[in-house]
Amino acid sequence: MADPIIIAVPKGRILAEAVPLLERAGIVPEAAFRDEDSRALRFSTNTPGIDLIRVRAFDVATFVAHGAAQLGIVGSDVLAEFDYSELYAPVDLGIGHCRLSVAEPADMAAHDDPRGWSHVRVATKYPHVTEAHFARRGVSAECVKLNGAMELAPLLGLAPRIVDLVSSGRTLKENGLVEVEVICEVTSRLIVNRAAFKTRGHVVPLVEAFRRAVSSPLPLAGGAGGGPETSKAAA
Incomplete structure (x- = not known):
């Protein structure tokens, strides 16, 4: 079985804005993910091939740059501070203003x-x-x-x-x-590990799902149930 795609999401104020965006992209976290008092750090989603980790905002970029996570959500302030060459930021998510x-x-x-x-x-x-x-x-x-x-x-x-x-x-x-x-x-951006973007076939469909989620005010068709974007990403 292939290793799951890991998406790093920041703790704190961005979390509440990130969850609806994830769901519009067809990624529904387990209930514990929303509980900021939970000590768990890794969480399953409605899609078997996608897991989430919840870490400090400054650590999101580090996890993704070093390949421990393949994607992440992080502020443009963090990207500017670290300036990791291993990161690609293809989507401005329009949250965390x-x-x-x-x-x-x-x-x-x-x-x-x-x-x-x-x-x-x-x-x-x-x-x-x-x-x-x-x-x-x-x-x-x-x-x-x-x-x-x-x-x-x-x-x-x-x-x-x-x-x-x-x-x-x-x-x-x-x-x-x-x-x-x-x-x-x-604002917060979707970031991707450059190597994963080129070598992990499931990553590109996920990026496109986030791109559509940003442009769509409503849930994507079939999103909560593992619609076309998530099914394709995790296949």
């Missing part, structure tokens, strides 16, 4: 002008993207790598500014921070 922004304390922003910066010290989990962004502007960036709780950095004197994902802006506001510059808009 947010932006990667520079933020600083509101009292600092009141008399600050980003156009006058020559050197910045920034706390972020995106050092590559941050340095590249400021380099294009001729600004020297000193990045302090953090993996979370970014908003604490200015409050505790670790770094006066942060670069982080912003959606509603509520977390920034509650910690006395404001956006002063948007680096890029972010």
Whole structure:
């Protein structure tokens, strides 16, 4: 029996948006997949030849790039940060809308002008993207790598500014921070391991199923029951 196709999906806020998209592509996860309190990491689907894994967003790209998973759903922010040559991102899934922004304390922003910066010290989990962004502007960036709780950095004197994902802006506001510059808009993409795309015959039909799912507001014909796209992919 051939090894199953593994699709890596991120934990957290994207999960709720990803499940309907998966279902429109004809991939219905087992019930436990929706339970964020579940300790399980690998899940079956309605299609015997397709399994899902649920991992941290930053790890999705790594699993797919190294071939442990053949496809994945990940933000364009992660793709920009890692820039894996092994990854192909054929479909913008149109979910997970947010932006990667520079933020600083509101009292600092009141008399600050980003156009006058020559050197910045920034706390972020995106050092590559941050340095590249400021380099294009001729600004020297000193990045302090953090993996979370970014908003604490200015409050505790670790770094006066942060670069982080912003959606509603509520977390920034509650910690006395404001956006002063948007680096890029972010959406989630379908990513594919390049080698798997060329050698695993079931991968291409799956990519096409996702492409159709994005363009269709309704479930694909026969999707929940293993319709043409999933049957062909797992045959």
